[in-house]
Amino acid sequence: MRFAVAIDGSAESDRALDHAVAMATAAGAALTAVHSVDPDVYDTGGAEPPADRTGYDDRLVVESVDDAERRGERLLDDAVERSNERAGETGIDVDAELLYGDPVRTIPDFATAEGYDGVFVGHRGLSEAHERVLGSVAKGIVERSALPVTVVR
């Protein structure tokens, strides 16, 4: 058996990882930590929305793919290290996979194509109204995935 766990560096993703490690250890399964490189767009702030196009150019900063890639690699290294620590003496067969694109698409597609048995993903407790606006990676993965998905709060 092989499980995949979605990693994004949040506290929720840490909890999903811990749960996946416990599950994989108990089931004697292998685990793959997966992160999808999807550069962030930051708003550097200000009370009013920018007045014109130049305003947007000044305020919005798009993370470079290189930065996002380095961040992803670091997150995966941390996840593998954390998995090995938590599995303790029992040990666990854990590896990492860096994907590129929207995690809602890339993670289920990867896990399905590679024949995984299940996916674990963290979920932050957003309100319904919040979620309607922001969407939820966990929900997107549940909806897209033909594999069993365990959502961990």
Added chain:
Amino acid sequence: MYEDILVPTDGSTGASAALAEAIELAAQFDATVHSLYVVDVASVGAEAGTVDLIESFEQMGEDATEAAATRARDADVEATGSVATGSPHRAILDYVDDQGIDLVVMGTHGRTGLERYLLGSVTEKVVRTADVPVLTVRADEEGGAESDEAADGDAGDEPT
């Protein structure tokens, strides 16, 4: 790992796929499967004949949860069945709290359009609000969504 696994049922194929997964996990971890059917009182309304209608839903629930428990026991897994009334996702969350459930297993439906939105709404609410992990299982639709997916992918390794 898991000791008490809750599988809400509505008698649908999605619930049946979820039950199969729950039984498999329960067998692996020596856990108890809890089958729960919720009579959604709001959907019944408050008109003449309502009491009879609720009673018939309750009977349906008894049958569905008993069938689920029997399926689990046939696989040598401990099982209980119960029927609750109220709003489905609230009743499910209350049951999780009351019975110390540590995993909820629920079905999801097709991946496209309105059907997904309408039919998956209870699952969606439970995923968003439950404090315990929620395992979602795709129901095998006619034609089999999973085999479609497998054919799409570039084969890869065989699942082990």
